[in-house]
Amino acid sequence: MPDIFGIPPQALFGQLLLGLINGSFYAMLSLGLAIIFGLLNIINFTHGAQYMMGAFTAWMLLNWLGISYWWSMLIVPVVVGTFGVLIERTMLRHLYKLDHLYGLLLTFGIALIVQGMYRDQFGSSGLPYRIPDALRGGTDLGFMYMPNYRGWVVAVSLVVCLTTWFVIEKTKLGAYLRAATENPPMVQAFGINVPRMVTLTYGFGVGLAAFSGVLAAPIYQVSPQMGADLIIVVFAVVVIGGMGSIMGSIVTGFGLGIIEGLTKVFYPEASATVIFVIMAIVLLLKPAGLFGRVR
Amino acid sequence: MAEPMLAVRGLNAWYGESHILHGVDLDVRQGEVVTMLGRNGAGKTTTMKSVMGLVGARKGSVRYEGRETIDLPAYRIARQGIAFCPEERAIFASLDVAENLMLPPAVGPGGMSVDTIFELFPNLKERLSSQGTKLSGGEQQMLAIARILRTGARLLLLDEPTEGLAPVIVQQIGHTIRRLKSEGFTILLVEQNFRFAATVADRHYVMEHGRIVDEIANDALEANMDKLHEYLGV
Ligand SMILES: Nc1ncnc2c1ncn2[C@@H]1O[C@H](COP(=O)(O)OP(=O)(O)OP(=O)(O)O)[C@@H](O)[C@H]1O
Numbered sequence A: 001m002p003d004i005f006g007i008p009p010q011a012l013f014g015q016l017l018l019g020l021i022n023g024s025f026y027a028m029l030s031l032g033l034a035i036i037f038g039l040l041n042i043i044n045f046t047h048g049a050q051y052m053m054g055a056f057t058a059w060m061l062l063n064w065l066g067i068s069y070w071w072s073m074l075i076v077p078v079v080v081g082t083f084g085v086l087i088e089r090t091m092l093r094h095l096y097k098l099d100h101l102y103g104l105l106l107t108f109g110i111a112l113i114v115q116g117m118y119r120d121q122f123g124s125s126g127l128p129y130r131i132p133d134a135l136r137g138g139t140d141l142g143f144m145y146m147p148n149y150r151g152w153v154v155a156v157s158l159v160v161c162l163t164t165w166f167v168i169e170k171t172k173l174g175a176y177l178r179a180a181t182e183n184p185p186m187v188q189a190f191g192i193n194v195p196r197m198v199t200l201t202y203g204f205g206v207g208l209a210a211f212s213g214v215l216a217a218p219i220y221q222v223s224p225q226m227g228a229d230l231i232i233v234v235f236a237v238v239v240i241g242g243m244g245s246i247m248g249s250i251v252t253g254f255g256l257g258i259i260e261g262l263t264k265v266f267y268p269e270a271s272a273t274v275i276f277v278i279m280a281i282v283l284l285l286k287p288a289g290l291f292g293r294v295r
Numbered sequence B: 001m002a003e004p005m006l007a008v009r010g011l012n013a014w015y016g017e018s019h020i021l022h023g024v025d026l027d028v029r030q031g032e033v034v035t036m037l038g039r040n041g042a043g044k045t046t047t048m049k050s051v052m053g054l055v056g057a058r059k060g061s062v063r064y065e066g067r068e069t070i071d072l073p074a075y076r077i078a079r080q081g082i083a084f085c086p087e088e089r090a091i092f093a094s095l096d097v098a099e100n101l102m103l104p105p106a107v108g109p110g111g112m113s114v115d116t117i118f119e120l121f122p123n124l125k126e127r128l129s130s131q132g133t134k135l136s137g138g139e140q141q142m143l144a145i146a147r148i149l150r151t152g153a154r155l156l157l158l159d160e161p162t163e164g165l166a167p168v169i170v171q172q173i174g175h176t177i178r179r180l181k182s183e184g185f186t187i188l189l190v191e192q193n194f195r196f197a198a199t200v201a202d203r204h205y206v207m208e209h210g211r212i213v214d215e216i217a218n219d220a221l222e223a224n225m226d227k228l229h230e231y232l233g234v
């Protein structure tokens, strides 16, 4: 195959795929953050730690109990989501009426504690997680060789993101969520138990982070630091997309992953910073984010 | 005599540190339309929000159909069969008209059918897929009333439903309120315009500084005009 802009196509598509993979995680994580922020008014800095807990829980289930990847995809979001529910019930609940800053400080503190505990227990070197047998190997797509597991991650995350979007934008349950995001007392006055909805929404957002962690475990090293590194970029994604927009989070997540991948091909020196440069430009031109509403 | 549908006794309410209601007493009997009149800031909205459980703190007694609700959270009060249509209408911008209309869940049997609602408010039927807040002020008011008729709630709290609307729409709302009364709804209404109130209500309460200071039967309204002008400062 001929070069594209002087780049061998294998390298280009390879980086595009890497970008899509990163974009998958950006999208799923920023989606959870956006949902949580919309309803709870809290910037969930624990999100990265909850993603890491997802990966570790899958690792522990596999290595200590022999529970497979497939079961982990179901069990882990529930387990870590329940941890989220407990945090919401006992701590976050008291902060809703206060400035965003308090929620941010609390969730940041929790993230540090959780990461510290995992580092204490497992060290910081990172543990491998075996790719499940059914997804080992790769497929020759003609223009490139695609490792099966990577294709799987992109496909699953697309399905998860679009399903979440559909539920929020097109169903009755989603209408409750949107209405409660706008005006909680009024929704409460219709007879809906908004506090319980808030708890479950937080649980769902955390569960989504944990699910991402399970997906990530076979790709990245399972380490206490894995979420902290990723979440900084995810926050930039959220700022660019605009806090609180569901489709905005998804599109921005995948889009920035791809842009980052392309930057690695065309101007590798900037690949670590390109997202933050975009963030700065967006903040200057459109402070509410590309898809955001001023609130 | 049977206990009134809504019996409010010694109701005190606070927003944070500010003490707004200082012992409100009022009754609404089954099938009645009762208004609260009073100047701006008298506490009419706060009274409705307190009945609904939407203020920071409340004390006293609010009994609905014989049951004390003062310690219940708002969503459980709503489920007893009370619905609130707020002054600012609170139509949701992120929901279309159909979603706004269908949002409140049923809280009791015998809610009004969607067909009857469209017969009352034909405009809404034309605009079902519009964004809720793209409606005109009058249409938003109709939507705000319409969505609480579906749920089977029997006591409606309507806070200034005619505020800022054109005379023909005010008339339409007056017509709607009389129709609702004839269908057996019980209504507590806040109004600034006592001429309008006189066309729909059985009784009027006058509110001042967080208390009910007078009660006037609708047929005694004419005779009490001077007093009323003084209360309302008009
Ligand atoms: N959220 C709030 N926080 C603090 N004070 C409030 C709040 N809402 C209303 N108040 C105060 O409570 C008092 C009563 O207000 P309320 O809205 O009940 O009056 P109202 O009789 O409905 O007036 P209007 O005719 O203007 O609607 C006013 O002094 C108002 O400033």
Ligand SMILES: [Mg+2]
Binding pocket: B044, B045, B046, B087, B159
């Ligand atoms: Mg008012």
